[in-house]
Amino acid sequence: MKKILLSVLIMVGTAAAIAQVPSTLSYQGILVKTSPPADAGKPVDDGTHFVRFRLFNVPTGGTAVYSSTGTGSGNSVTTYKGMFSFIIGSGSPGNDPIPAGIFNEQLYVEIEADGVTLTPRVPLTTTPYTFRAQTANALSATLAIANGGTGATTAAAARTNLGLGSLSTLSAVGSSEITDGSVATVDLADNSVTSAKIVDGTIATNDLADNSVTAAKIADGTIANADINAAAGIAVTKLAAGTNGQVLTTTGGVPTWTTPAAGGTVTNVATGTGLTGGPITTTGTISIATGGVTSTLLADNSVTSAKIVDATIATTDLADGLITTAKLGDNSVTSAKIVDGTIATADIADGAITAAKLAAGSTLSGSGAANRVAFWSGTSALSSSSTLTWNGTNFGIGPATAGNFLHVAADVTGTSVATMEGHSGTSSRGPGITFLRSKGSVATPTAVTDGDYLGGVGALGRTTSAYNISSGIQFEVDGTVSGTSVPGRIVFSTTTAGFSTTSEKMRLTSNGRLGIGTASPEFPLDVNFAVGASTAKFGASNPVCLVANAPMVGFNIFWGSGYTYHSNNFGGIITFNQEVSGGFSFNTAPSGSAGTSATVTPRMVINNSGNVGIGTTNPGSKLHVAGADWSISPLLLTSTSGNAGATLRFSAPDVGGRVYDIIGSTGTGASMGAGSFGIWDNTGGAYRFVISPTGTVGIGLTTPTFKLDLPNTATDAGGRGRSNSWVTYSDNRVKTNQQPLNYGLKEIMMLNPKKYVHHSSTFESGSLKLLDGTATVGLIAQEVYPLIPEVVYKPSDETNDLWSLDYTKLVPVLIKAIHEQQALITNQNSAIADMKAELAELRKMIMAQQPKEGTTSTASIGKE
Numbered sequence: 001m002k003k004i005l006l007s008v009l010i011m012v013g014t015a016a017a018i019a020q021v022p023s024t025l026s027y028q029g030i031l032v033k034t035s036p037p038a039d040a041g042k043p044v045d046d047g048t049h050f051v052r053f054r055l056f057n058v059p060t061g062g063t064a065v066y067s068s069t070g071t072g073s074g075n076s077v078t079t080y081k082g083m084f085s086f087i088i089g090s091g092s093p094g095n096d097p098i099p100a101g102i103f104n105e106q107l108y109v110e111i112e113a114d115g116v117t118l119t120p121r122v123p124l125t126t127t128p129y130t131f132r133a134q135t136a137n138a139l140s141a142t143l144a145i146a147n148g149g150t151g152a153t154t155a156a157a158a159r160t161n162l163g164l165g166s167l168s169t170l171s172a173v174g175s176s177e178i179t180d181g182s183v184a185t186v187d188l189a190d191n192s193v194t195s196a197k198i199v200d201g202t203i204a205t206n207d208l209a210d211n212s213v214t215a216a217k218i219a220d221g222t223i224a225n226a227d228i229n230a231a232a233g234i235a236v237t238k239l240a241a242g243t244n245g246q247v248l249t250t251t252g253g254v255p256t257w258t259t260p261a262a263g264g265t266v267t268n269v270a271t272g273t274g275l276t277g278g279p280i281t282t283t284g285t286i287s288i289a290t291g292g293v294t295s296t297l298l299a300d301n302s303v304t305s306a307k308i309v310d311a312t313i314a315t316t317d318l319a320d321g322l323i324t325t326a327k328l329g330d331n332s333v334t335s336a337k338i339v340d341g342t343i344a345t346a347d348i349a350d351g352a353i354t355a356a357k358l359a360a361g362s363t364l365s366g367s368g369a370a371n372r373v374a375f376w377s378g379t380s381a382l383s384s385s386s387t388l389t390w391n392g393t394n395f396g397i398g399p400a401t402a403g404n405f406l407h408v409a410a411d412v413t414g415t416s417v418a419t420m421e422g423h424s425g426t427s428s429r430g431p432g433i434t435f436l437r438s439k440g441s442v443a444t445p446t447a448v449t450d451g452d453y454l455g456g457v458g459a460l461g462r463t464t465s466a467y468n469i470s471s472g473i474q475f476e477v478d479g480t481v482s483g484t485s486v487p488g489r490i491v492f493s494t495t496t497a498g499f500s501t502t503s504e505k506m507r508l509t510s511n512g513r514l515g516i517g518t519a520s521p522e523f524p525l526d527v528n529f530a531v532g533a534s535t536a537k538f539g540a541s542n543p544v545c546l547v548a549n550a551p552m553v554g555f556n557i558f559w560g561s562g563y564t565y566h567s568n569n570f571g572g573i574i575t576f577n578q579e580v581s582g583g584f585s586f587n588t589a590p591s592g593s594a595g596t597s598a599t600v601t602p603r604m605v606i607n608n609s610g611n612v613g614i615g616t617t618n619p620g621s622k623l624h625v626a627g628a629d630w631s632i633s634p635l636l637l638t639s640t641s642g643n644a645g646a647t648l649r650f651s652a653p654d655v656g657g658r659v660y661d662i663i664g665s666t667g668t669g670a671s672m673g674a675g676s677f678g679i680w681d682n683t684g685g686a687y688r689f690v691i692s693p694t695g696t697v698g699i700g701l702t703t704p705t706f707k708l709d710l711p712n713t714a715t716d717a718g719g720r721g722r723s724n725s726w727v728t729y730s731d732n733r734v735k736t737n738q739q740p741l742n743y744g745l746k747e748i749m750m751l752n753p754k755k756y757v758h759h760s761s762t763f764e765s766g767s768l769k770l771l772d773g774t775a776t777v778g779l780i781a782q783e784v785y786p787l788i789p790e791v792v793y794k795p796s797d798e799t800n801d802l803w804s805l806d807y808t809k810l811v812p813v814l815i816k817a818i819h820e821q822q823a824l825i826t827n828q829n830s831a832i833a834d835m836k837a838e839l840a841e842l843r844k845m846i847m848a849q850q851p852k853e854g855t856t857s858t859a860s861i862g863k864e
Contacts, residue, residue: 023098025088027053031113032082043082051075052112053088055098057105059121064110065102068095224299315339435475448486452477469502470495478510563589563598571598583607585617649682658683672702705801712802713760728808745817747787751779766799781805788813 029051031044052075055066068075068088075095077084089098108121228234239248242257249258271278274292277285373388389396396402398409410417422431435455438445448454458472471494479487487510493502506516515521518528543556543566554563556571565571571589587600605613613619615626648662659682672678675693680686690698698704700711710721759773781803785792791809795801 023100024090025053025098026085027088028083028085029111030082031079031084044079046078046080048076048078049084049114051077051084051086051114053086054110054112055102055124056108056110056121059108059123065107066096066098226299226302447481448477449481450477450479454488468495468500472502563600565589565592565594565596565598567594568592571600647680672698678702711760741812741816743788743813743816745820747813748817750787752783753777753779761802763800768802779805779807 031049033039033042033044053068054064056062056064066089075086077086087095089095091097103124107124109124110121111118240257242248243259245259246257247260248255250256251258267281269278269280269284269286271286274289274294274297275286276289276292277287280286371389371391373390387398389400389402391402394402394405394407396407396409399407408418420431420433422429424430437448437452437454439448439452440446454475454477456472456474459470460467461470462468471492474491474493476489476491477486478489481487489510490508491504492506493504495502504519506514507519507521508514509521513521513524513526515526516528518526554571556566556569563571568591570591572587575585575587584606585602586604587602589598589600592598602617603614605617605619607613607619611619611622611624613624613626615628616624648664649659661680661682662678663680664677672687672690673692677691678687679689681688686700687698687702688700690702690704692698692704696704696707696709698709698711700713701709713720755775755777757773758776758778760771762769762771781792781794784805785794785803788810791806791813793804793806795803
């Protein structure tokens with residue numbers, strides 16, 4: 001049953017101005033039915049349904065920026081008269097949170113209800129965009145701003161008269177949105193620049209306000225002599241106070257206030273190393289002498305480039321190995337800075353000197369054998385190679401005389417003569433050989449044409465007198481050359497035993513076809529041999545062998561002069577047009593030894609009419625199964641699932657498309673019970689015939705109670721049957737403890753025949769549900785049971801079964817009632833006869849009392 005959303009309401013909590021903005025959407029809707037037509041527009045049944053919500057930034061297509069997930073078909077909701085509500089993005093299990101910052105553009109919500117995606121998508125209106133007020137959470141609530149402010153700063157405290165229009169552009173401001181150098185002092189809030197925001201070592205003197213560095217800002221013991229301005233002087237008030245009469249002296253290098261001995265005076269002030277102006281006995285000035293500041297007096301890293309006079313550092317000023325590459329700026333050492341003749345071999349990196357660095361006209365001298373390639377012998381002189389030769393045209397590695405442009409010859413002691421090594425960070429790059437071919441010359445190359453040889457690799461072996469060709473791979477043009485396209489093929493050739501030249505054995509064409517035994521392959525793999533033996537094998541110990549000209553596929557069996565085992569194992573073969581003309585035959589063979597003949601037996605055939613035979617080579621039906629031992633079923637249907645049974649389906653597409661399934665040994669999940677056999681009307685969706693595991697048979701019932709059980713259906717097509725005769729067992733030999741029947745006319749007279757409407761029925765959750773009905777006549781089983789219980793079936797559980805009445809068992813009771821009634825009739829007839837005789841006697845007596853003619857008499861009859 002499909003459903004649509006008839007009514008939708010989406011809203012977001014509006015307390016964002018003074019509280020945490022919820023990252024959720026509140027959603028209410030109504031689910032209504034779309035089918036059947038009579039129910040269209042009505043709310044769905046109350047219960048559990050599944051919905052899923054997705055947010056997109058486009059009205060159609062695109063990729064969702066958010067999706068509530070849920071399990072199964074989505075998020076579970078409970079409806080009442082079709083209405084439901086749901087909080088999107090609550091973060092509860094199966095309801096993912098909505099990501100922050102996605103409401104900076106127009107969004108559309110897509111709804112899916114019970115697996116049906118609704119269209120079109122619904123655009124989100126202004127209210128959900130209050131998500132973007134999340135930005136204001138990080139701003140100070142004490143900022144004084146004017147109402148109607150337009151920026152994040154002014155929005156922080158505007159709690160009244162702040163429309164959504166003023167928040168429409170709010171979003172997180174990153175470094176990319178701020179123009180370099182545009183943040184002024186007035187833009188920074190007080191105390192907003194912390195130590196973490198300042199690059200280490202970048203605060204200069206002019207960055208510090210006068211008197212801004214207090215004692216608390218200076219690390220203890222870090223003010224050195226160089227930090228004190230020579231002209232500033234240290235006021236006495238800056239010295240730690242001593243007591244009256246003490247003087248400042250140095251003890252062990254530590255200034256200390258001490259009390260001098262009584263009566264002493266300073267008579268001489270001497271100057272230390274690097275100072276001049278002393279000794280002073282009365283007055284004078286002490287200063288730093290020229291050259292008085294030595295290396296030991298300089299703190300590490302205290303001399304910067306600005307302190308060094310340009311061009312004053314000489315070689316003697318630099319210690320050996322003192323200046324590393326990291327100490328030199330790029331391109332700082334020019335030729336003028338290098339002492340002539342001081343660059344040694346060790347100073348030059350390998351490969352650093354290119355040809356451009358060699359002076360024009362320079363020569364290398366040396367001597368050696370003719371046509372030998374020169375090489376450095378470890379000294380400044382050249383030597384001739386014993387293995388490399390060059391005659392101006394051919395280059396040789398190994399031979400005394402090169403026979404081709406490149407000729408390599410050697411006594412092989414390893415696994416190869418030549419090695420190509422290549423290294424690359426790109427997966428498609430590596431060592432390789434490229435053949436270049438034209439129809440012209442090196443100076444004037446021209447285009448190749450179809451069939452031209454482009455290059456190749458050949459292998460020759462030495463015979464007693466010369467090297468002769470053994471095999472080769474040729475690269476050739478395979479088609480018309482046009483533009484930049486040169487179609488190609490690869491031809492593989494070998495020399496057959498007894499021959500002295502190669503012949504083609506395989507080729508790969510430009511259209512990707514591989515031919516073996518043919519120069520014109522017509523298929524992706526074209527194997528062409530004239531012999532009738534197996535032409536292809538796939539696998540090792542138990543291979544698949546193919547025969548081309550006599551079509552067959554062998555499994556561990558190949559065809560030569562007959563069927564032959566490939567290895568020690570069982571075998572099989574599929575043949576065409578062999579045992580069955582124009583059809584296929586599937587054969588098996590018992591286990592055999594490799595190389596021995598195999599005897600194959602047909603197991604299944606498909607003839608040219610499409611009939612399938614199992615156990616027979618001449619099937620007469622679409623499926624013909626034959627077996628010699630019927631104690632073993634020739635057809636066995638099983639199911640590997642414990643909840644299902646084996647099924648055999650019958651379909652008549654030409655007659656209404658009716659489909660029936662014969663289901664045997666049903667599983668635990670079947671409504672007719674495990675181990676039952678039934679006929680299922682797949683089209684009608686009901687069991688038509690069931691045999692239970694106990695042997696009871698139901699027609700129209702899934703759980704029959706009796707050996708033959710029909711449903712309580714009031715129609716002719718339901719619980720009624722028809723027959724010319726219904727015979728029941730009544731053999732005296734099977735009836736023991738025979739006794740006279742105690743029921744009869746009395747019980748029959750107490751029965752209450754009725755006319756009524758008999759309803760079809762079913763049981764649902766232990767309750768009887770009445771369906772359609774038909775007017776009829778009969779008895780009520782519950783009324784008959786107290787009178788004649790033997791003719792009534794009383795169910796053991798009335799919540800799942802009905803009372804029943806066996807009308808045929810009333811026949812003996814009716815017969816007994818007729819007997820009793822006939823006895824009464826006989827007795828009454830006898831009494832009537834007696835009464836008639838008495839009346840006749842009375843008549844005679846009366847007649848005897850009549851007077852004779854001529855006389856008069858009177859008489860009276862009656863009581864006195």
